[in-house]
Amino acid sequence: EAGVTQSPTHLIKTRGQQATLRCSPISGHTSVYWYQQALGLGLQFLLWYDEGEERNRGNFPPRFSGRQFPNYSSELNVNALELEDSALYLCASSPGTFYGYTFGSGTRLTVV
């Protein structure tokens, strides 16, 4: 069984640009979660998508947004990039009834 796949592995953007990160969940998983892992801050909850809808978001500004497609894959968009957005962005998936996340290996976003 394929795990959670994320692309790209690494992404370098200039301050003010937009970044798009992609996630494919495990087959059969309908929930997708996004987390930011910044140095020294640990993992922080960003967004939760289930059945194509945004169900909840963490304490992040609106320039962090995303969507979930009919095949349950997901996209995270970060607009107006700031240097502080440099971090590892992790996607996780779970079956509809949560009892454990499976994380992908992440996208390393560097804003210069």
Add this chain to the structure above:
Amino acid sequence: QQQVKQSPQSLIVQKGGISIINCAYENTAFDYFPWYQQFPGKGPALLIAIRPDVSEKKEGRFTISFNKSAKQFSLHIMDSQPGDSATYFCAASSSGGGADGLTFGKGTHLIIQP
């Protein structure tokens, strides 16, 4: 209210020893407490999890101890091996975890010396 405090920040244990990592929480609505293991360049992997209706859960060399009254839980790694060297995160959630995501501790960098 939503914090999970994890200690120590780093830990060095001799091979064969017991590694102990502690976490404390404040939100009494938390009802799911997982531990994750993360190797460099990889995403966190679920190691073991516990719910507050039990005080201890054991899976192989890994044991979670849970103290509901003290709002604390800990991970014990018995017979620690060099392959256990990784960063460990405790986490907590309410409503099954989906509604508000997981609240993570800041992590413990564990080194097992051969």
